[in-house]
Amino acid sequence: MALKDLISINDLTSTEIRKIFTTAADLKANPRNYSDALAGCSVALIFEKPSLRTRVTFDLGATQMGASCVYLDHQGVRLGERESVKDMALNLERWVDVIVARTYSHETVIELAAHSSAPVINGLSEFSHPCQGLTDYFTLTEKVGPDLKGFHIAYVGDGNNTCHSLIFAAAKLGAHISVGCPKGYEPDAEVLKLARKDARKTGAKIEVVNDPFDAVEGAQAVYTDVWASMGFEAETERRREIFSPFRVTKKLMKATEKDALFMHCLPAHRGDEVDADVIDSRISIVYDQAENRLHTQKAIMFLLVEANR
Ligand code: CP
Ligand code: NVA
Numbered sequence: 132m133a134l135k136d137l138i139s140i141n142d143l144t145s146t147e148i149r150k151i152f153t154t155a156a157d158l159k160a161n162p163r164n165y166s167d168a169l170a171g172c173s174v175a176l177i178f179e180k181p182s183l184r185t186r187v188t189f190d191l192g193a194t195q196m197g198a199s200c201v202y203l204d205h206q207g208v209r210l211g212e213r214e215s216v217k218d219m220a221l222n223l224e225r226w227v228d229v230i231v232a233r234t235y236s237h238e239t240v241i242e243l244a245a246h247s248s249a250p251v252i253n254g255l256s257e258f259s260h261p262c263q264g265l266t267d268y269f270t271l272t273e274k275v276g277p278d279l280k281g282f283h284i285a286y287v288g289d290g291n292n293t294c295h296s297l298i299f300a301a302a303k304l305g306a307h308i309s310v311g312c313p314k315g316y317e318p319d320a321e322v323l324k325l326a327r328k329d330a331r332k333t334g335a336k337i338e339v340v341n342d343p344f345d346a347v348e349g350a351q352a353v354y355t356d357v358w359a360s361m362g363f364e365a366e367t368e369r370r371r372e373i374f375s376p377f378r379v380t381k382k383l384m385k386a387t388e389k390d391a392l393f394m395h396c397l398p399a400h401r402g403d404e405v406d407a408d409v410i411d412s413r414i415s416i417v418y419d420q421a422e423n424r425l426h427t428q429k430a431i432m433f434l435l436v437e438a439n440r
Contacts, residue, residue: 132438136244136251137431140261140299141325145333148303152269152277154430155423162195168433170197172228177243178254179205179234180361184397184424185254185262189231192429201227210239220246229432235362250435252428257292257362258319263396264296266427268304270420271352274392280305280334284394285350285387287311287343288377288404289370290318293356293396298337302326305333311346312339313373343377350387354394355379355404371403379405384414392416 132147140148158165174193178186190200210216210232216239223230224247232240232251237258244251253261271279284301286294290312298318301308302325310318317339330337340346347353358374359367384391393405393415401407410417 132434134435135439136253137261137435138240138244138251138253139259140264140296140303141322141329143303145303145305148265148268148300149277151265151427151430151434152272154434155269155426156273158429158433159423159426165196165429165433168196169193169228169436172196172198172436173226174198174200174229174231174432175203175223175227176200176254177203177205177210177230177232177234179209179239180255182233182254184421185231185233185428188424188428189252189254189432192425193229193432196429196433198228198432209235210243216242217246219243220251223247224249228436250439252431252435255292257360259295259299260292260396261296261299262424262428262431263293264300265431266423267297267354267394267396267420268300268306269427270394270416270423271392273419273423274416275351281307282352283307283309283350283388284352284354285309285311285347286354286356287346287379287383288355288374289316289358289360290339291356291360294318295322297354298322298326299329302329302333302335302337305335307336308338309336309346309348309350310339311343311377312341313377314341316373343383344386347383347387347391350391352392352394353379353384353387356396357398357400358404374404378403379409381406381408384409390414394420397421 233254237256
Protein backbone atom coordinates (compact mmCIF):
# COMPACT_ATOMS: atom_id res chain seq x y z
CA MET A 132 0.00 0.00 0.00
CA ALA A 133 1.33 3.42 -0.90
CA LEU A 134 -0.46 5.07 1.99
CA LYS A 135 1.13 5.88 5.32
CA ASP A 136 -2.14 6.12 7.24
CA LEU A 137 -5.76 4.98 7.02
CA ILE A 138 -7.80 8.07 7.76
CA SER A 139 -10.65 7.75 5.24
CA ILE A 140 -11.65 5.22 2.58
CA ASN A 141 -11.65 8.13 0.16
CA ASP A 142 -7.83 8.16 0.39
CA LEU A 143 -7.60 4.57 -0.91
CA THR A 144 -7.57 3.41 -4.52
CA SER A 145 -9.89 0.58 -5.52
CA THR A 146 -6.79 -1.58 -6.02
CA GLU A 147 -5.74 -0.90 -2.43
CA ILE A 148 -9.22 -1.77 -1.18
CA ARG A 149 -9.14 -5.07 -3.08
CA LYS A 150 -5.66 -5.77 -1.68
CA ILE A 151 -7.07 -5.28 1.84
CA PHE A 152 -9.87 -7.75 1.02
CA THR A 153 -7.56 -10.45 -0.40
CA THR A 154 -5.14 -10.02 2.52
CA ALA A 155 -8.01 -10.21 5.01
CA ALA A 156 -9.28 -13.38 3.34
CA ASP A 157 -5.81 -14.95 3.51
CA LEU A 158 -5.36 -13.86 7.13
CA LYS A 159 -8.73 -15.38 7.96
CA ALA A 160 -7.95 -18.67 6.20
CA ASN A 161 -4.31 -18.95 7.29
CA PRO A 162 -3.82 -16.95 10.51
CA ARG A 163 -0.73 -18.94 11.50
CA ASN A 164 1.12 -17.76 8.40
CA TYR A 165 1.04 -14.28 9.92
CA SER A 166 1.88 -15.10 13.54
CA ASP A 167 5.25 -13.28 13.26
CA ALA A 168 4.15 -10.63 10.77
CA LEU A 169 4.34 -7.84 13.36
CA ALA A 170 6.93 -9.44 15.66
CA GLY A 171 8.63 -6.80 17.79
CA CYS A 172 6.08 -4.12 16.85
CA SER A 173 4.01 -2.08 19.29
CA VAL A 174 0.56 -0.60 18.73
CA ALA A 175 -0.95 2.30 20.69
CA LEU A 176 -4.74 2.23 20.98
CA ILE A 177 -6.11 5.68 21.85
CA PHE A 178 -9.83 5.80 22.59
CA GLU A 179 -11.75 8.97 23.48
CA LYS A 180 -15.03 7.03 23.22
CA PRO A 181 -16.25 3.60 24.33
CA SER A 182 -15.70 0.52 22.18
CA LEU A 183 -16.17 -3.22 22.23
CA ARG A 184 -15.45 -4.43 18.70
CA THR A 185 -12.77 -1.97 17.61
CA ARG A 186 -10.79 -2.21 20.81
CA VAL A 187 -10.92 -6.00 21.13
CA THR A 188 -10.21 -6.73 17.47
CA PHE A 189 -7.27 -4.33 17.15
CA ASP A 190 -5.76 -5.61 20.39
CA LEU A 191 -6.23 -9.30 19.54
CA GLY A 192 -5.33 -8.79 15.90
CA ALA A 193 -2.02 -7.10 16.73
CA THR A 194 -1.23 -9.70 19.41
CA GLN A 195 -2.01 -12.57 17.02
CA MET A 196 0.60 -11.15 14.62
CA GLY A 197 3.27 -10.89 17.33
CA ALA A 198 2.88 -7.21 18.33
CA SER A 199 2.17 -5.81 21.75
CA CYS A 200 -0.49 -3.18 22.50
CA VAL A 201 -0.76 -0.25 24.86
CA TYR A 202 -4.29 0.99 25.52
CA LEU A 203 -4.75 4.68 26.33
CA ASP A 204 -8.13 5.27 27.87
CA HIS A 205 -9.23 8.83 27.25
CA GLN A 206 -12.93 8.24 27.79
CA GLY A 207 -14.40 11.53 28.92
CA VAL A 208 -11.20 13.45 28.19
CA ARG A 209 -10.60 14.76 24.70
CA LEU A 210 -7.14 14.44 23.20
CA GLY A 211 -5.21 17.69 23.30
CA GLU A 212 -6.45 18.64 26.76
CA ARG A 213 -3.47 17.45 28.83
CA GLU A 214 -0.93 18.10 26.10
CA SER A 215 -1.20 19.00 22.44
CA VAL A 216 -2.14 16.35 19.88
CA LYS A 217 1.11 17.20 18.10
CA ASP A 218 3.21 16.47 21.21
CA MET A 219 1.31 13.25 21.76
CA ALA A 220 2.14 12.13 18.21
CA LEU A 221 5.79 13.17 18.56
CA ASN A 222 6.07 11.09 21.75
CA LEU A 223 4.20 8.03 20.53
CA GLU A 224 6.14 7.77 17.25
CA ARG A 225 9.33 7.20 19.31
CA TRP A 226 7.83 4.08 20.90
CA VAL A 227 5.22 2.50 18.67
CA ASP A 228 4.85 1.27 15.09
CA VAL A 229 1.11 1.88 14.68
CA ILE A 230 -1.36 4.29 16.31
CA VAL A 231 -5.08 3.48 16.29
CA ALA A 232 -7.24 6.44 17.34
CA ARG A 233 -10.96 6.73 18.08
CA THR A 234 -11.73 10.41 18.44
CA TYR A 235 -14.57 12.88 18.54
CA SER A 236 -13.09 15.31 16.05
CA HIS A 237 -11.87 13.99 12.70
CA GLU A 238 -9.26 16.76 12.75
CA THR A 239 -7.60 15.05 15.72
CA VAL A 240 -6.87 11.91 13.68
CA ILE A 241 -5.56 14.04 10.82
CA GLU A 242 -3.33 15.98 13.22
CA LEU A 243 -1.96 12.79 14.82
CA ALA A 244 -1.14 11.46 11.35
CA ALA A 245 0.47 14.72 10.28
CA HIS A 246 2.94 14.63 13.17
CA SER A 247 3.56 10.90 13.61
CA SER A 248 5.97 8.97 11.42
CA ALA A 249 4.16 5.81 12.57
CA PRO A 250 1.02 4.93 10.58
CA VAL A 251 -2.22 6.23 12.10
CA ILE A 252 -5.47 4.28 11.69
CA ASN A 253 -8.83 5.97 12.20
CA GLY A 254 -10.76 3.73 14.61
CA LEU A 255 -13.87 5.98 14.20
CA SER A 256 -14.23 9.73 14.21
CA GLU A 257 -17.37 11.84 13.97
CA PHE A 258 -16.76 11.99 10.22
CA SER A 259 -15.93 8.42 9.25
CA HIS A 260 -15.43 4.81 10.29
CA PRO A 261 -13.18 3.39 7.58
CA CYS A 262 -12.29 0.08 9.28
CA GLN A 263 -16.01 -0.62 9.60
CA GLY A 264 -16.78 0.23 5.97
CA LEU A 265 -13.92 -1.90 4.67
CA THR A 266 -14.99 -4.80 6.87
CA ASP A 267 -18.58 -4.52 5.67
CA TYR A 268 -17.72 -4.74 1.98
CA PHE A 269 -15.20 -7.53 2.71
CA THR A 270 -18.06 -9.39 4.42
CA LEU A 271 -20.22 -8.86 1.35
CA THR A 272 -17.50 -10.31 -0.89
CA GLU A 273 -17.72 -13.48 1.20
CA LYS A 274 -21.49 -13.61 0.68
CA VAL A 275 -21.83 -12.66 -2.98
CA GLY A 276 -18.38 -12.98 -4.58
CA PRO A 277 -15.35 -10.76 -5.04
CA ASP A 278 -16.83 -8.29 -7.54
CA LEU A 279 -19.26 -5.90 -5.88
CA LYS A 280 -19.83 -3.86 -9.06
CA GLY A 281 -23.53 -3.11 -9.24
CA PHE A 282 -24.29 -4.66 -5.84
CA HIS A 283 -27.06 -2.59 -4.28
CA ILE A 284 -26.82 -1.70 -0.60
CA ALA A 285 -29.42 0.52 1.05
CA TYR A 286 -28.38 2.47 4.12
CA VAL A 287 -31.39 3.54 6.21
CA GLY A 288 -31.06 6.01 9.10
CA ASP A 289 -28.62 8.73 10.10
CA GLY A 290 -26.19 10.02 7.46
CA ASN A 291 -23.32 9.56 9.91
CA ASN A 292 -19.69 8.40 10.07
CA THR A 293 -20.54 4.79 9.16
CA CYS A 294 -22.73 5.96 6.29
CA HIS A 295 -19.92 8.17 4.95
CA SER A 296 -17.48 5.25 4.87
CA LEU A 297 -20.03 3.00 3.15
CA ILE A 298 -20.59 5.70 0.50
CA PHE A 299 -16.86 6.17 -0.14
CA ALA A 300 -16.32 2.42 -0.49
CA ALA A 301 -19.32 1.95 -2.79
CA ALA A 302 -17.97 4.69 -5.04
CA LYS A 303 -14.53 3.05 -5.24
CA LEU A 304 -15.94 -0.44 -5.84
CA GLY A 305 -18.61 0.45 -8.38
CA ALA A 306 -21.41 -0.59 -6.03
CA HIS A 307 -24.82 1.07 -5.74
CA ILE A 308 -25.71 2.76 -2.47
CA SER A 309 -29.07 4.35 -1.75
CA VAL A 310 -29.30 6.28 1.49
CA GLY A 311 -32.72 6.81 3.09
CA CYS A 312 -32.68 9.36 5.89
CA PRO A 313 -34.88 12.06 7.41
CA LYS A 314 -34.58 15.57 6.01
CA GLY A 315 -31.69 17.34 7.74
CA TYR A 316 -29.84 14.08 8.52
CA GLU A 317 -28.41 13.45 5.06
CA PRO A 318 -24.75 12.50 4.62
CA ASP A 319 -22.24 15.33 4.36
CA ALA A 320 -22.47 17.17 1.02
CA GLU A 321 -18.68 17.06 0.56
CA VAL A 322 -18.69 13.27 0.98
CA LEU A 323 -21.33 12.96 -1.73
CA LYS A 324 -19.39 15.28 -4.01
CA LEU A 325 -16.12 13.34 -3.61
CA ALA A 326 -17.83 9.96 -3.92
CA ARG A 327 -19.74 10.99 -7.05
CA LYS A 328 -16.44 11.95 -8.64
CA ASP A 329 -15.22 8.36 -8.14
CA ALA A 330 -18.61 6.98 -9.12
CA ARG A 331 -18.31 8.56 -12.55
CA LYS A 332 -15.22 6.42 -13.13
CA THR A 333 -16.39 3.15 -11.56
CA GLY A 334 -20.06 3.19 -12.56
CA ALA A 335 -21.19 3.30 -8.92
CA LYS A 336 -24.61 4.79 -8.20
CA ILE A 337 -25.13 7.01 -5.16
CA GLU A 338 -28.53 8.33 -4.26
CA VAL A 339 -30.01 10.00 -1.21
CA VAL A 340 -33.76 9.95 -0.57
CA ASN A 341 -35.97 10.85 2.37
CA ASP A 342 -38.23 7.81 2.21
CA PRO A 343 -36.94 4.48 3.57
CA PHE A 344 -39.13 2.46 1.17
CA ASP A 345 -37.68 4.31 -1.83
CA ALA A 346 -34.17 3.62 -0.51
CA VAL A 347 -34.62 -0.15 -0.16
CA GLU A 348 -36.37 -0.77 -3.46
CA GLY A 349 -34.25 -3.33 -5.31
CA ALA A 350 -31.64 -3.46 -2.51
CA GLN A 351 -29.68 -6.66 -1.93
CA ALA A 352 -28.60 -5.59 1.56
CA VAL A 353 -30.10 -3.16 4.05
CA TYR A 354 -27.75 -1.49 6.52
CA THR A 355 -28.57 0.62 9.53
CA ASP A 356 -26.73 2.18 12.47
CA VAL A 357 -27.73 3.88 15.72
CA TRP A 358 -29.85 7.00 15.42
CA ALA A 359 -27.75 8.92 17.97
CA SER A 360 -24.04 8.31 17.54
CA MET A 361 -21.51 8.70 20.35
CA GLY A 362 -21.29 12.39 21.14
CA PHE A 363 -24.97 12.97 20.21
CA GLU A 364 -26.54 11.21 23.22
CA ALA A 365 -28.31 14.39 24.34
CA GLU A 366 -30.39 14.23 21.14
CA THR A 367 -31.55 10.64 21.71
CA GLU A 368 -35.20 11.39 22.52
CA ARG A 369 -35.65 13.98 19.78
CA ARG A 370 -34.02 11.70 17.24
CA ARG A 371 -36.19 8.75 18.32
CA GLU A 372 -39.24 10.68 17.12
CA ILE A 373 -37.67 11.95 13.92
CA PHE A 374 -36.17 8.60 12.92
CA SER A 375 -39.01 6.23 13.87
CA PRO A 376 -40.28 5.91 10.25
CA PHE A 377 -36.75 4.74 9.38
CA ARG A 378 -36.76 1.67 11.66
CA VAL A 379 -35.75 -1.47 9.77
CA THR A 380 -38.79 -3.68 10.14
CA LYS A 381 -39.90 -6.92 8.48
CA LYS A 382 -42.21 -4.79 6.33
CA LEU A 383 -39.27 -2.68 5.12
CA MET A 384 -37.22 -5.81 4.41
CA LYS A 385 -40.12 -7.17 2.32
CA ALA A 386 -39.82 -4.11 0.06
CA THR A 387 -36.26 -5.13 -0.95
CA GLU A 388 -34.94 -7.61 -3.46
CA LYS A 389 -35.72 -11.23 -2.48
CA ASP A 390 -33.16 -12.69 -0.01
CA ALA A 391 -31.73 -9.29 0.93
CA LEU A 392 -29.26 -9.32 3.81
CA PHE A 393 -29.46 -7.21 6.95
CA MET A 394 -26.33 -5.42 8.17
CA HIS A 395 -25.45 -3.29 11.22
CA CYS A 396 -22.08 -2.15 12.55
CA LEU A 397 -23.28 -2.68 16.17
CA PRO A 398 -23.95 -1.78 18.93
CA ALA A 399 -27.64 -2.14 18.02
CA HIS A 400 -30.76 -0.90 19.77
CA ARG A 401 -33.56 -3.35 19.11
CA GLY A 402 -36.88 -1.52 18.83
CA ASP A 403 -35.18 1.71 17.71
CA GLU A 404 -33.27 1.50 14.42
CA VAL A 405 -34.04 -2.21 13.92
CA ASP A 406 -36.63 -4.69 15.10
CA ALA A 407 -35.47 -7.82 16.90
CA ASP A 408 -37.23 -10.04 14.35
CA VAL A 409 -34.94 -8.62 11.65
CA ILE A 410 -31.55 -8.42 13.40
CA ASP A 411 -32.04 -11.79 15.10
CA SER A 412 -33.28 -13.54 11.96
CA ARG A 413 -31.42 -15.71 9.43
CA ILE A 414 -30.99 -12.79 6.98
CA SER A 415 -28.84 -10.91 9.48
CA ILE A 416 -25.05 -11.02 8.98
CA VAL A 417 -24.16 -8.67 11.83
CA TYR A 418 -21.98 -11.17 13.70
CA ASP A 419 -20.10 -12.03 10.50
CA GLN A 420 -19.38 -8.31 10.18
CA ALA A 421 -18.22 -8.21 13.81
CA GLU A 422 -15.97 -11.26 13.33
CA ASN A 423 -14.48 -9.78 10.18
CA ARG A 424 -13.40 -6.63 11.98
CA LEU A 425 -10.58 -8.81 13.30
CA HIS A 426 -9.40 -10.11 9.93
CA THR A 427 -9.81 -6.83 8.06
CA GLN A 428 -7.97 -4.77 10.66
CA LYS A 429 -5.17 -7.34 10.81
CA ALA A 430 -4.84 -6.86 7.05
CA ILE A 431 -4.83 -3.06 7.43
CA MET A 432 -2.14 -3.11 10.16
CA PHE A 433 -0.05 -5.66 8.26
CA LEU A 434 -0.17 -3.74 4.96
CA LEU A 435 0.54 -0.34 6.56
CA VAL A 436 3.51 -1.65 8.57
CA GLU A 437 4.90 -3.43 5.48
CA ALA A 438 4.57 -0.26 3.42
CA ASN A 439 6.28 1.89 6.05
CA ARG A 440 9.17 -0.41 7.02
N1 CP B 1 -18.83 -1.21 15.31
C1 CP B 1 -17.96 -0.70 16.19
O1 CP B 1 -17.06 0.07 15.85
O2 CP B 1 -18.13 -1.17 17.45
P1 CP B 1 -17.44 -0.56 18.76
O3 CP B 1 -17.97 0.83 18.93
O4 CP B 1 -17.85 -1.48 19.87
O5 CP B 1 -15.95 -0.55 18.57
N1 NVA C 1 -22.32 5.82 14.32
C1 NVA C 1 -21.95 5.12 15.51
C2 NVA C 1 -21.07 3.96 15.19
C3 NVA C 1 -20.69 3.11 16.36
C4 NVA C 1 -19.77 2.00 15.99
C5 NVA C 1 -21.26 6.08 16.46
O1 NVA C 1 -20.45 6.89 16.03
O2 NVA C 1 -21.54 6.01 17.68
